Amino acid sequence: MGEVVWTTLRLAGLTTVLLLVLATPIAWWLARRRAWWKEVVAAVTTLPIILPPSVLGFYLLIAIAPQSPLMGLLHPFGIRTLAFTFPGLVIGSMVYSLPFAVQPIRGAFEAMGPRPMEVAATLRASPMDAFFTVALPLARRGFLTAAILVFAHTVGEFGVVLMIGGGIPGKTETISVRIYQLVENLQYAEAYRLAAGVVVFSFLALLALLLLDRRADEAVR
Amino acid sequence: MSVEGRFSGILGAFRLDAVFALAPTGITALSGPSGAGKTTLLRCIAGLTRMPGELSVAGEVWQDTRRFMPAYRRPVGVVFQEASLLGHLSVRGNLLYGARRTSAKPEIGFDDTADLLGLGPLLDRAPANLSGGERQRVALGRALLSQPKLLLMDEPLSSLDAAAKAEILPYLERLHRALAIPALYISHDAGEIARLADHVLEMRQGRIAPCEAPAPTLEGLSSQARDRLALAALRAGLTVEGEDVSPGPRSRV
DSSP states (O other): OHHHHHHHHHHHHHHHHHHHHHHHHHHHHHHHOOOTTHHHHHHHHHHHHHSOHHHHHHHHHHHTSTTSHHHHTTGGGTOOOOTTSHHHHHHHHHHHHHHHHHHHHHHHHHHHOSHHHHHHHHTTOOHHHHIIIIIHHHTHHHHHHHHHHHHHHHHHOOHHHHHHHTTOTTTTOOHHHHHHHHHHTTOHHHHHHHHHHHHHHHHHHHHHHHHHHHHHHHHHO | OOEEEEEEEEETTEEEEEEEEEOSSEEEEEEOOTTSSHHHHHHHHHTSSOOSEEEEETTEEEEOSSOBOOGGGSOEEEEOSSOOOOTTSOHHHHHHHHHTTOOSOOSSOHHHHHHHHTOGGGTTSOGGGSOHHHHHHHHHHHHHHTOOSEEEEESTTTTSOHHHHHHHHHHHHHHHHHOOSEEEEEOOOHHHHHHHOSEEEEEETTEEOOTTOOOOOSTTSOHHHHHHHHHHHHHTTOEEETTEEEOOTTOOO
16 A cells, blocks of 8 residues: 555656646746737647546557557667556656646746846846746746645546556556555455545645635735 | 937837937936837837837947847846836845846945935835835835946836825935936926936927927916926925026926
């Protein structure tokens, strides 16, 4: 049981870190561009929210299967497939949780408006310098929200993880998959314990989020 | 003339066609009705808005037909209409943000700036806990400490109430006396202009009156405009003799 918890936390942690790095430039671009067609990009990055996990999992599985052209690019490096592997699971989780990272960060960048970056420019900060010393600190709450959402969402995912991970113990089996299998085998006592753990964790994550929001409201007042 | 520029271009439905020059020292007021393009001109000078034109400051070309120096490379200090302090930094952090990023040898030091603008007691406060007037003083100090060769102020008092204005004006007058660089000050408050400005540029529909235009006399004005002017002059502490307003040596209205 410790094994599935460790796999789950490792998956959620890695997905969160990598996704924040990936989502930041996307969110920045979406927040600063005025062109209408940027919403096409926004819609694509939001799509995983409304797609059934099985649909997403199916496409991801095809994309990381040995025959896929994408994997073909990796064949020279000795990687034949990422299906049913931990790295494949990380990639799948990143796609699945992408909207939960992009939306709050984009919102924070938009709420900031263009003025702080202009102020920084008139104070001799290059665009890159200003991004790290002004935009990132001012949008920190968006990042915190994104991190909590992505972590919790990854801990709770089931369909995608099952389809592209296959639930291999010690490698790709997460808590949600284990609960499913325990119930299938009528091992209710252990299922209860794991499920209760997830409920408590999810509650704490939500509470943290709400408390953060509250503190931000007070700071504005 | 230490600052000379010319900008002409179209921004949306607005056409800017401005030729101007500023004296090496002293405050030049830029006045005119709203929508005349004052803020747009200021943004062009700062490099925040890009428009075809030429600009040189203290012998250095900031923009011409071939080059456009980005805003962050221009030694310019800008005070916006709203103080726009960086909310994640303390007052001290705001003051030092630009100072840390300039290689110019300091013309004005941290302590002198804090003294000049009365910022000493505010240094460790967060911008959110400052009054409107205090915020603008910090914004002013922050701009000065970036060691600019040109200071731009976009109606820095317009977002303040009367009490805050009265509180900050003496600081601006002290700054005016200490300032060794040219400054452009956007305002349409005749009283402010009379108290702070050495020269006045008038802007209308994207065009600017020449810098060396003779000060308008009262003859050409309607009686309403004359009354407004006299009232503004009175408020600013100038005396009115008969039909004529006699401005101080620094002020041409």
